[in-house]
Amino acid sequence: MIKELKAVCADVDGTLCLKGGQLYPMTHQAIEDLHAHGVLFGLGTGRAINQRVFTMKEFWGLSFMFDFIIGMNGGQLWTSDEPTVKNQYLLSRESMKEIIEQMRPMNLNAVIYEDEHMVATRMDIFQEESMKRNHTEVIVTDGDEARLYIRPNNNVLFRYDPEDEEKVLAHAKTLNCERYIGMRTAPGCLEFMDPRVNKGAGLRAYSEQSGIPVEAIMAFGDNDNDALMLKEAGWGVCLKDGSDYTKSMADAITDYNCDEDGVGRYLYDHCGMFLK
Numbered sequence: 001m002i003k004e005l006k007a008v009c010a011d012v013d014g015t016l017c018l019k020g021g022q023l024y025p026m027t028h029q030a031i032e033d034l035h036a037h038g039v040l041f042g043l044g045t046g047r048a049i050n051q052r053v054f055t056m057k058e059f060w061g062l063s064f065m066f067d068f069i070i071g072m073n074g075g076q077l078w079t080s081d082e083p084t085v086k087n088q089y090l091l092s093r094e095s096m097k098e099i100i101e102q103m104r105p106m107n108l109n110a111v112i113y114e115d116e117h118m119v120a121t122r123m124d125i126f127q128e129e130s131m132k133r134n135h136t137e138v139i140v141t142d143g144d145e146a147r148l149y150i151r152p153n154n155n156v157l158f159r160y161d162p163e164d165e166e167k168v169l170a171h172a173k174t175l176n177c178e179r180y181i182g183m184r185t186a187p188g189c190l191e192f193m194d195p196r197v198n199k200g201a202g203l204r205a206y207s208e209q210s211g212i213p214v215e216a217i218m219a220f221g222d223n224d225n226d227a228l229m230l231k232e233a234g235w236g237v238c239l240k241d242g243s244d245y246t247k248s249m250a251d252a253i254t255d256y257n258c259d260e261d262g263v264g265r266y267l268y269d270h271c272g273m274f275l276k
Helices: 025-036 056-060 093-106 125-134 145-149 162-172 199-210 224-232 244-249 262-270
Strands: 007-010 040-044 068-071 076-079 109-114 117-120 138-140 155-159 181-186 189-193 217-221 235-238
Touching: 007 068, 007 199, 025 040, 025 262, 040 199, 068 199, 076 199, 093 109, 093 145, 093 155, 093 162, 109 125, 109 145, 117 125, 125 155, 162 181, 162 189, 181 224, 199 217, 199 224, 217 224, 224 235, 224 244, 235 244
Parallel strands: 007 040, 007 217, 040 068, 117 138, 217 235
Antiparallel strands: 068 076, 109 117, 109 155, 155 189, 181 189
């Protein structure tokens, strides 16, 4: 167990809450209690750092603003001390174009985050659900792929029916390039990014900027894109219903699933010494 706790970093979807949902009661209270005792709290998310992410504080009813946010799976960093979002390791236009062209045989919907909105080659049920859940405007290009790579970006993602996951991931593995890497970040979502981008690197960047050693940071996650963040943290905790890969990188696994208030129960069961 971690000996000194100065910050908690948590993934959002499938960890703190279900997609688009509220924090569970014990999770909400544990975060409030730890913060009241001087433990900083931040997000480690695959989402872009935009106004929608900041408004989650009000949506969740937290009494304080996040102390830091690691966004786009580690490609972005925001802190309350230096509020300008820092981007690192953007994909070049050439790489984005190549990725989209090589994934074209799968007939998937290519999507990017851009400022406060998203850009997608078409509107489908998966994009509609994401738009409603996140209250995010979507610009549909009607098949114009070039609109997605008019400038460098953090990533390119593809949405698909989770039932097609095996064949989609198999095709993604045929893309052999040192300039980008594909990763399943949620059921039905494949993201390509610079291979140097991951939440573990984002956590290190936050540690260096804040002066808080990673050994004093606890991290929570559930999916493959959280694995390196859990490995990098002083104490990494995977949700009981998380992926096998993420569990293999964690120091501990919760006794309860996300929808059973897994994070909150773990914090109260194992971090009581930091609430005194």
